[in-house]
Amino acid sequence: MGEFLNANLEFPTVLFTFLLVLVIAYWLIVLLGSADTEALDGGAADGFGGFLGSVGLGGVPATVGLSVLVLVAWFVSLAGATVTEGALLRVAVLVVALVVAWLVTRVLVVPLRRLFPATSGDSRTAFVGRTCVIRTGTVTETFGQAEVTAADGSSAIVQVRQTGTDTFTAGSTAVIYEYDQHGEFFWIVPTPGQRELS
Known part of the structure; x- marks a missing residue:
């Protein structure tokens, strides 16, 4: 357990660990009924949802797309950080984690779009x-x-x-x-x- 915690606090995983904690906290608030899945969308194309749409992650609430992106990036960076040593390789892990997270999220939002009607x-x-x-x-x-x-x-x-x-x-x-x-x-x-x- 200690090794797992240490791995989460090492670069580059620590960047995504912090974001993952925010994502988990947000969804706990949603489950308690204090927020909705469109909180980051702003209801307009020029909001954060518009940015996600411009990189191929639109069609679902921004909070859903962002949550999947952070989760995948965290997992990839954690796996990569455990098998690499050195600052240069860790930077490479960061880049790979972002690219893989974007690709996986882009594939996953395609079927998810059917679950979310247009709300813009x-x-x-x-x-x-x-x-x-x-x-x-x-x-x-x-x-x-x-x-x-x-x-x-x-x-x-x-x-x-x-x-x-x-x-x-x-x-x-x-x-x-x-x-x-x-x-x-x-x-x-x-x-x-x-x-x-x-």
Whole structure:
């Protein structure tokens, strides 16, 4: 047991040991229900999930791809460090561990993609064109929430904004006409019937 601990604290394995501890801690928190598997994704293509996608590891939550990457890199570096001596060979082990981890993770995420539906901006744009019900007392250029029902019947509370001087009150209806990916909110206008009432 002592040799195993020592091997985990030697270069390059120690780099991945630290990351593996963070990964294990994260998944324990997920099991306790205090976090979700999209925490690192940011819900946008330019977040960490976008980086993983750019290196061929996209299509699954970033936390899943990163967890597999760290686990494989840790295992390969541990195995390599136990059979090599010298700083130069240990650096080679680090490079090999990263390459093997990337290749294995890339192969594994292909079947995993089927288990995770798209949750990026594409799913949010599905709300564009749908009618929503205002849930706040007013909607301005900087504030507002509404409830919108998806095609599958599920409902969601979303952030909404308006550019005009239309009056929105709780319970009034509006039409979503655009999604602002940067601000993560929807632009709305009154429904024709609502506009006549106001």
